[in-house]
Amino acid sequence: xxxxxxxxxxxxxxxxxxYKSCASWFVDQGVERVEATALPGDIAMKAFFESYGYKAIxxxxxxxxxxxxxxx
Numbered sequence: 001x002x003x004x005x006x007x008x009x010x011x012x013x014x015x016x017x018x019y020k021s022c023a024s025w026f027v028d029q030g031v032e033r034v035e036a037t038a039l040p041g042d043i044a045m046k047a048f049f050e051s052y053g054y055k056a057i058x059x060x061x062x063x064x065x066x067x068x069x070x071x072x
Contacts, residue, residue, distance in 0.1 A: 015048060023052075 003022075005014045026034060036054060038045035046056075 019048075019052060 003015055003018050005018070023034075036049045038049065
């Protein structure tokens with residue numbers, strides 16, 4: 001699932017209403033599991049999903065510089 005609310009329209013309940021609409025559709029479709037991503041440092045997004053019962057289940061790591069073999 002991906003939700004995006006423009007910066008100027010945040011903190012007024014739009015994301016919550018979008019989430020509830022998506023969740024209702026998921027239930028109607030028989031979806032059993034939904035995953036969401038919060039980028040590193042995005043505490044607000046993490047808290048948003050936790051408020052709907054989500055729990056952190058994994059940590060994905062990736063290189064931030066071009067990859068080269070034998071790099072130290």
